[in-house]
Amino acid sequence: MTGQASQNTLNSQDAINIQGNHACALGAVAAGCRFYAGYPITPSSEVAERLASALPEVGGVFIQMEDEIASIAATLGASMGGVKAMTATSGPGFSLKQENLGYGMGAQIPCVVVNVMRGGPSTGMPTRPSQGDLMQARWGTHGDHPVIALTPGSVEEIYTQTARAFALSEQLRIPVLVLFDESLGHLVETICLPDVTEYENTVRKWASGKPEDYQPYRPDADGVAPMARPGDGYRVHTTGLTVSESGFPTQKSIEVDRAMKRLFNKMEINKDLIESFEDVECEDADVVIVALGIVGRAARKAVRELRAEGLKVGLFRPITLWPFPTETFRKLTKKTKNFVVAEMNSGQMILEIGAAKQGKQTVSGLNRYDGDPISPSQIINAVKEVLDHE
Amino acid sequence: MNKHVIPQAEEPLKQNNHQDNHLENIRDFEIQDYLRLDLFPHFMCPGCGHGIALRALLWAIHIQGIDKNKLAIVSGIGCSGRVGTYIDANTYHTTHGRPLAFATGLKMARPDLHVVVITGDGDCLAIGGNHLIHAARRNLDITCIMLNNEIYGMTGGQVSPTTPHDRFTTTTPAGNIEPVFDASRLAEAAGAGFVGREVTIHVPRLRDLISEGLDYKGFSFIEVMSDCTEINGRKNDLGSSSEMVLGQTRNMRPNEYDNNVVDHPFRPNSLNTGVFVKSDRPEYGASYRDMVDGIQKKQKGH
Numbered sequence: 180m181t182g183q184a185s186q187n188t189l190n191s192q193d194a195i196n197i198q199g200n201h202a203c204a205l206g207a208v209a210a211g212c213r214f215y216a217g218y219p220i221t222p223s224s225e226v227a228e229r230l231a232s233a234l235p236e237v238g239g240v241f242i243q244m245e246d247e248i249a250s251i252a253a254t255l256g257a258s259m260g261g262v263k264a265m266t267a268t269s270g271p272g273f274s275l276k277q278e279n280l281g282y283g284m285g286a287q288i289p290c291v292v293v294n295v296m297r298g299g300p301s302t303g304m305p306t307r308p309s310q311g312d313l314m315q316a317r318w319g320t321h322g323d324h325p326v327i328a329l330t331p332g333s334v335e336e337i338y339t340q341t342a343r344a345f346a347l348s349e350q351l352r353i354p355v356l357v358l359f360d361e362s363l364g365h366l367v368e369t370i371c372l373p374d375v376t377e378y379e380n381t382v383r384k385w386a387s388g389k390p391e392d393y394q395p396y397r398p399d400a401d402g403v404a405p406m407a408r409p410g411d412g413y414r415v416h417t418t419g420l421t422v423s424e425s426g427f428p429t430q431k432s433i434e435v436d437r438a439m440k441r442l443f444n445k446m447e448i449n450k451d452l453i454e455s456f457e458d459v460e461c462e463d464a465d466v467v468i469v470a471l472g473i474v475g476r477a478a479r480k481a482v483r484e485l486r487a488e489g490l491k492v493g494l495f496r497p498i499t500l501w502p503f504p505t506e507t508f509r510k511l512t513k514k515t516k517n518f519v520v521a522e523m524n525s526g527q528m529i530l531e532i533g534a535a536k537q538g539k540q541t542v543s544g545l546n547r548y549d550g551d552p553i554s555p556s557q558i559i560n561a562v563k564e565v566l567d568h569e
Numbered sequence: 570m571n572k573h574v575i576p577q578a579e580e581p582l583k584q585n586n587h588q589d590n591h592l593e594n595i596r597d598f599e600i601q602d603y604l605r606l607d608l609f610p611h612f613m614c615p616g617c618g619h620g621i622a623l624r625a626l627l628w629a630i631h632i633q634g635i636d637k638n639k640l641a642i643v644s645g646i647g648c649s650g651r652v653g654t655y656i657d658a659n660t661y662h663t664t665h666g667r668p669l670a671f672a673t674g675l676k677m678a679r680p681d682l683h684v685v686v687i688t689g690d691g692d693c694l695a696i697g698g699n700h701l702i703h704a705a706r707r708n709l710d711i712t713c714i715m716l717n718n719e720i721y722g723m724t725g726g727q728v729s730p731t732t733p734h735d736r737f738t739t740t741t742p743a744g745n746i747e748p749v750f751d752a753s754r755l756a757e758a759a760g761a762g763f764v765g766r767e768v769t770i771h772v773p774r775l776r777d778l779i780s781e782g783l784d785y786k787g788f789s790f791i792e793v794m795s796d797c798t799e800i801n802g803r804k805n806d807l808g809s810s811s812e813m814v815l816g817q818t819r820n821m822r823p824n825e826y827d828n829n830v831v832d833h834p835f836r837p838n839s840l841n842t843g844v845f846v847k848s849d850r851p852e853y854g855a856s857y858r859d860m861v862d863g864i865q866k867k868q869k870g871h
């Protein structure tokens with residue numbers, strides 16, 4: 180009997196038809212993910228289902244937990260053990276994960292959390308797309324904290340950005356969020372799986388040297404402290420309490436201040452690594468459309484058509500939504516007069532653009548939250564309306 | 570693709586073959602060898618039962634010959650959860666109610682570690698009750714020590730799922746009217762492979778129970794009847810610390826005396842102690858790895 184060819188670890192350059200959620204699962208495995216814990220929820224369940232078959236094939240662990248709180252807890256637990264780990268969910272589950280997400284940020288434990296966004300609030304519309312969780316991704320867990328959220332805009336990008344999320348998370352010791360909406364999660368596209376070996380090879384820095392000299396939260400020049408793997412002889416303490424460099428709790432103001440700075444410094448130092456976006460003819464544009472995820476595709480089409488009419492229109496599409504690439508955005512849009520922020524919610528990213536705009540630039544929102552994606556013609560109309568008002 | 574591997578699942582390492590020199594191991598236990606002494610003085614109130622339980626746990630770890638480097642202590646939030654901080658091992662102080670879920674991920678990813686959970690009655694039965702049920706059902710090789718002081722100690726003495734009837738707490742100023750949970754019966758019903766209960770006044774018995782739980786391959790649930798002397802004791806006139814601990818002998822019966830007690834699971838004067846369950850249910854980690862082996866063999870075409 181010959182072995183069954185696996186559909187889960189494809190290395191070929193051949194084009195395949197694949198759904199966004201499955202691409203997410205395979206991107207994770209390709210990046211070295213060997214642990215997944217999750218709880219079923221539409222429209223993200225296919226991520227789990229694909230990993231339930233893919234992970235055992237590579238000797239990894241797939242476990243369906245009793246709820247989303249347990250899922251992220253187990254994910255963080257596996258990562259504390261040294262394994263690249265992930266969980267995926269949608270709105271209601273993302274809400275449940277928030278407390279432990281903050282634990283991962285505070286204690287600096289790498290992991291990847293995928294949120295396939297559906298209509299909300301509450302149970303909302305499980306099978307309909309939305310971009311309603313952009314601000315929750317930024318501020319969902321309590322307390323001051325940094326966050327990295329990636330927002331891929333195609334099936335191929337879901338694959339690469341999920342893989343990249345692992346690399347960023349390992350390198351910076353932080354949970355990384357990947358957000359895309361239901362329509363992308365269920366979209367089937369024909370793609371060649373890109374090479375993500377670079378992301379696969381990125382693993383966190385492990386403590387080496389004498390245990391007595393090791394301080395679990397003493398950052399290196401890159402702002403990141405090497406992590407101690409259990410079993411390697413360091414016997415360190417991990418807690419959600421605010422800690423000094425020793426890893427033990429502190430309430431001394433000077434140490435608390437340092438602890439908070441540690442969380443933010445690594446983001447500042449590694450800004451270039453974290454930042455990613457797509458710029459379509461922003462340079463000379465009078466109007467720049469700001470859109471992410473699936474809306475970015477409609478916006479790209481709108482730009483093409485408007486340019487064909489001789490209008491100077493561009494697109495800025497953040498791939499890293501958080502931290503928002505404000506400086507780069509400002510540089511690229513120096514000459515821009517108006518921004519049209521197109522998003523599938525009642526106005527979330529627009530708050531960030533309002534804060535990023537310079538001088539007399541105007542910002543208007545194109546919002547849709549009826550469960551259907553924003554169409555190119557809607558964007559075209561919105562841009563023309565802005566130009567008419569000038 | 571196989572650069573990233575889950576460590577082999579051999580038996581977690583033990584330092585010495587304890588079976589041969591059991592008595593010697595009991596005798597040569599030095600608690601300092603297992604504590605982070607630079608963190609002392611500790612936070613516990615004088616007479617707190619959690620400290621006694623900590624001693625019994627460390628003693629059992631010593632008897633079992635468990636290598637500190639391969640020992641992971643996962644705890645929740647509460648006075649119970651804080652206890653873990655003092656252990657010289659890989660310690661994880663997680664979030665309220667969730668230590669079993671963290672431990673599940675850790676143990677699945679690192680079968681070579683000994684994973685011990687320290688939790689409280691509030692942590693394990695209220696906010697974390699669902700995780701207890703499912704950890705027991707899976708029967709993954711984790712030892713769960715629940716320090717049951719019948720109160721929320723850390724937050725100042727509110728009612729817990731195990732607070733006895735009529736007891737005064739800060740949130741039951743007229744006395745508790747809610748029925749209590751029998752955690753051990755719950756763990757048994759949910760499928761825990763090993764279940765036992767002991768009181769802190771019988772340290773050697775507690776030590777041996779924990780030791781047996783550590784040795785068991787599967788989910789062992791150990792309920793330790795602990796005393797919150799400061800907050801629970803004072804408010805209910807339960808006497809001094811020593812009087813409270815002595816009171817345990819009146820309130821507890823060894824399991825073998827089962828026939829002599831009124832068939833009622835709750836305090837006072839009715840809780841059994843001892844090993845209630847020791848079964849040969851399959852251990853989850855082993856079952857999982859068997860499944861993976863099968864899948865991989867099929868792929869290779871064997």
Ligand SMILES: Cc1ncc(C[n+]2csc(CCOP(=O)(O)OP(=O)(O)O)c2C)c(N)n1
Binds near residue numbers: 689
């Ligand atoms: C999500 C959340 N809710 C509430 C708390 C507050 N809290 C801390 S400890 C505790 C109760 C602990 O009781 P128990 O588990 O019995 O431990 P003990 O202190 O009695 O040992 C509570 C409610 C918290 N830390 N997190």
Ligand code: SF4
Binds near residue numbers: 612619
């Ligand atoms: S409050 Fe109660 S449980 Fe907490 S340390 Fe004091 S006596 Fe122990």
Ligand SMILES: [Mg+2]
Binds near residue numbers: 689719
């Ligand atoms: Mg308690």
